[in-house]
Amino acid sequence: MTRWRGGGGSDRPITLAPAPRRGDVLNVKKLINDAGTVVPDALRGLAAAHPQLRVDLENRIVLRASGPRPGKVGLVSGGGSGHEPLHGGFVGYGMLDAACPGEVFTSPVPDQVVQASTAVDGGAGVLHVVKNYTGDVLNFRMAAELCAEEGVEVASVLVDDDVAVRDSLHTAGRRGTGATLFVEKVAGALAETGAPLAEVTRVAREVVGRSRSFGVALSACTVPAAGGPSFDLGETEAEFGVGIHGEPGRSREAVRDARGLVSVALDAICADMPVSGDVLVLLNGMGATPLIELHIAFAEVVGQLAGRGARVARSLVGNYVTSLDMQGFSVTVCRLTEELTRLWDAPVETPALRWGR
């Protein structure tokens, strides 16, 4: 395998977290063996739990065991680990063909993406679904160039749905968060029909254009190799507009009840994109928020969106785009069309999302 070639002279992947070292002492209370082997250890568990996946442990690629289907556009995504089930849990029929997990909160290297793209290419080209973080953008761009050299046609869609901040830590422009799941599901469904790369890319971009997100943290997350929380929150504080790596949001304010927190999120989303008609909503947990609380927040979202003239026609509630052990939630709203609704409803069979086949 060709090694990481670096971007702009760097010989290290761009990272949002300390580099893990094998043999680091266990200085955080986590269910891990070693802060230096979190990703490969977890990939072994993912492989054991889901025989319908093929997990290439050496190259750190999660693939469908069934291999590429001739004539089908391949979908490849990836990004730092720590957001599970994103992306490996979304590999399967009707969604991704491959996922490339980087180290925790660290971009995958271009070679992972090249290998994944080559492996899933069924002759109809490959779509890269890229969350808008500088490292991901650079590495996927380099991978796309290398793919072109190897004769694999690649298109890319950049997901930048998080309205909280522009030009955040490690990001130029808006960050990519919950809408990534929508893009992967909808574009994945269209790809299964045999649609050409241009069409799959078009619908992926349409989902991005119609989706907005906002997150709230009630606690920080702890990167295993860092050994301590990524930021400090007071006993009664919440971070409004937090990023999925614990990046700062818009403000740090006194925590409110679910009603108030949801209202802040919907205000931010609706100020950026007028919301009406039928919408798809992801009420997402950050990783350590129990389902009973997510259901409480979701009831608020449905009621408050109704008050704003929108109907939650489709939804998903749970921990899908997580930030390790962060407590909190995010809301993602996508304004539906008939086509997007149909593609959302289409059968999907992945470890984390499964219906209707």
Next chain:
Amino acid sequence: MTRWRGGGGSDRPITLAPAPRRGDVLNVKKLINDAGTVVPDALRGLAAAHPQLRVDLENRIVLRASGPRPGKVGLVSGGGSGHEPLHGGFVGYGMLDAACPGEVFTSPVPDQVVQASTAVDGGAGVLHVVKNYTGDVLNFRMAAELCAEEGVEVASVLVDDDVAVRDSLHTAGRRGTGATLFVEKVAGALAETGAPLAEVTRVAREVVGRSRSFGVALSACTVPAAGGPSFDLGETEAEFGVGIHGEPGRSREAVRDARGLVSVALDAICADMPVSGDVLVLLNGMGATPLIELHIAFAEVVGQLAGRGARVARSLVGNYVTSLDMQGFSVTVCRLTEELTRLWDAPVETPALRWGR
């Protein structure tokens, strides 16, 4: 609706947690509106998220929207809230017909169970799946008697899979935990085939007899109405054999790596029940443990069971039988038979478990 009749002269349901009062100040950092309305608020969200369910908010019963099927045995379970997705998330084709959520960590009242049983009876009788806690046992027993008076035939299966302790806080005998999911899935699958109540009861009891569990807490959980953690754990301590309400386990010891914690759990399970051949494993998160850590622990389970002569033939990894915001995990092992494997593999379509239909 007939009101709660009390057990042994009490006029209050038996509870493992402080009674919530509407209007309690929000003195914990949780995604809730009011410590007094956690359960109804969450049920509203569950209903909004899953139109295939019918949620009777007044009586607090979660039902299949499709109603009872004539000639099919009805499956009813229930227990304190705070363990989501158990039980409401397991209502649907191939699993439960109804769930009765009590207040947080508090048994449902007999009238809930009676109403649920009456609602799901398709003329072939109803099986109650009861976790072994004194309150649940008493209230389900009373409900069964009332059902008999109303002409509904009821059988019960008591789940007591947790090998950690005998005669724990609020329990005579062993506690019921993760095996409840196995019982609901397997008995639910058999019920769909039109099997009679005696057969469905037999297979449910067989699952209990062949299943054992053990849990480890890395942090305590906080009951909203209590406002503080249910117990204190030191910075480097874990509770070995913890109960799903934070009840004490066997010992409080220094935390170990995933390998060591899994080894403690499997030692306890295998000391109680010789494990070999094909097994079904639930690697369950307690609610606040991220999936990446659960996968690490699951890889350990698979490897260590192989070393003990058992093969993980079927598995489930995720937060299924939770304890609010507790960090930690439990392992449940069920020794499979051909029949149990077939029933486990049968189609299921519920909010939290879904495959193969």
